[in-house]
Structures are given as C-alpha cells and as structure tokens.
Amino acid sequence: MNGELRTPRTRLRAWRASDMAALAAMNADAEVMQHFPATLTATQSAELAERIQDHFAREGCGLWVLEIPGVMEFAGFVGLLRVSFAAPFTPATEIGWRLVRAAWGHGYASEAAQAALGYAFNMEQLEEVVSFTVPDNHRSQAVMQRIGMHCDRSEDFDHPRLAPGHPLQRHVLYRIRRAEWLARADANRLTDISDISELRG
Numbered sequence: 001m002n003g004e005l006r007t008p009r010t011r012l013r014a015w016r017a018s019d020m021a022a023l024a025a026m027n028a029d030a031e032v033m034q035h036f037p038a039t040l041t042a043t044q045s046a047e048l049a050e051r052i053q054d055h056f057a058r059e060g061c062g063l064w065v066l067e068i069p070g071v072m073e074f075a076g077f078v079g080l081l082r083v084s085f086a087a088p089f090t091p092a093t094e095i096g097w098r099l100v101r102a103a104w105g106h107g108y109a110s111e112a113a114q115a116a117l118g119y120a121f122n123m124e125q126l127e128e129v130v131s132f133t134v135p136d137n138h139r140s141q142a143v144m145q146r147i148g149m150h151c152d153r154s155e156d157f158d159h160p161r162l163a164p165g166h167p168l169q170r171h172v173l174y175r176i177r178r179a180e181w182l183a184r185a186d187a188n189r190l191t192d193i194s195d196i197s198e199l200r201g
Contacts, residue, residue, distance in 0.1 A: 005115040010108055012064035012078055012115060019065055022074035023049060026100045035137040037168060055081060066112050075103040078112040080120055085160050089173060092130045110146040117147060121178045132171045148184045149174035
C-alpha cells in the first residue's frame with residue numbers, strides 16, 4: 001500500500017529517513033517500553049525499521065508512521081502485522097501501536113487504529129484481526145476495547161519468544177471479526193473506508 005490513511009485528526013503514512021531519530025528516542029524511553037522486555041538501542045531501532053519496510057514489501061501492509069498534522073510529525077506507529085510465531089490463534093493478523101509519551105491520553109491511538117481496522121476489513125478483506133499484550137498493560141487494552149475488540153481469558157497464552165518464567169511471558173488475546181467491525185461501523189455511520197480515511201498514492 002503506497003498511500004496513506006487519514007482520520008479527522010491523524011495521518012498514517014509511509015516512513016521517511018527523518019523519522020529514524022524520533023523512532024530511536026521513542027524506543028529508548030523506559031516508560032514507553034515498560035511492557036516490553038527491554039528498551040532498544042539506536043541500532044536495534046534501525047533494524048526494526050528495516051523489518052517494518054520488509055513487511056510492507058512482502059505483505060502489502062504494515063506499521064505506518066502515526067502523524068498528528070499540525071501537532072506532531074512523528075507520534076509513533078500504528079498498523080497491521082502478520083503474526084510471525086506459532087500459537088493457538090495463528091495464522092493471524094495483528095493490529096498494534098506504539099506512541100511517544102507526548103501523544104498519550106488524546107485518543108490518537110484509538111482513532112488511527114480504527115482506520116487500520118477499516119483497511120484490514122475493507123481493503124485486505126480479512127475475516128479477523130487480533131491484538132495481544134501483557135495483562136498489566138491496561139492502557140493498550142483500553143485501546144483494544146475502544147475499537148471493539150473483545151477478550152476471552154481462557155485464550156491467555158505464553159509468548160513463545162520469551163523464556164519460560166519471564167515476567168512478561170503471559171499475554172492476553174483480543175479479537176474482532178469482520179462482521180463485528182462492520183456492525184459497529186454501521187452503528188457509527190462508518191460503513192465504508194472512505195468515511196474514516198483517505199487513501200492516496
């Protein structure tokens with residue numbers, strides 16, 4: 001997808017070389033990375049950016065840069081990833097986000113994530129999107145709930161890329177199916193992706 005997604009307050013766009021410093025700063029912030037195993041070095045952030053670009057090239061979707069026009073050129077990233085590990089719920093596509101602290105508490109993640117879901121269900125024609133995090137990440141779970149995702153605690157799982165006994169190994173799983181999103185979108189007069197975003201490119 002060579003274009004971008006727009007909502008009333010947010011823009012999901014392609015990556016630029018000028019985003020790298022802001023990405024590294026976000027990934028080095030201990031509060032932002034509280035629910036991840038560790039902060040990232042500048043080199044690790046650059047490697048993450050390469051993996052994001054590879055995902056776009058391979059899958060046609062990925063993690064877009066979140067921009068708040070007129071406010072913040074780089075507010076983090078939001079988007080879609082094919083889950084790359086084996087778990088009871090895979091194969092699956094995940095919706096995820098990571099925002100700089102200055103962008104917290106304004107509803108930007110929820111607004112942009114709705115646009116990403118619209119792309120997933122209307123453009124990619126996916127039947128389901130998942131998301132997951134550690135049980136203590138209440139902020140991220142609140143976003144999942146606001147965009148209509150639901151959790152069944154019987155589906156909690158141990159992340160296979162974390163060692164047994166790691167304090168962050170246990171994860172909660174959220175889901176939303178296409179039919180659920182369409183019903184929710186219809187209730188909010190968002191039945192077509194053109195109502196919530198603008199595709200360019």
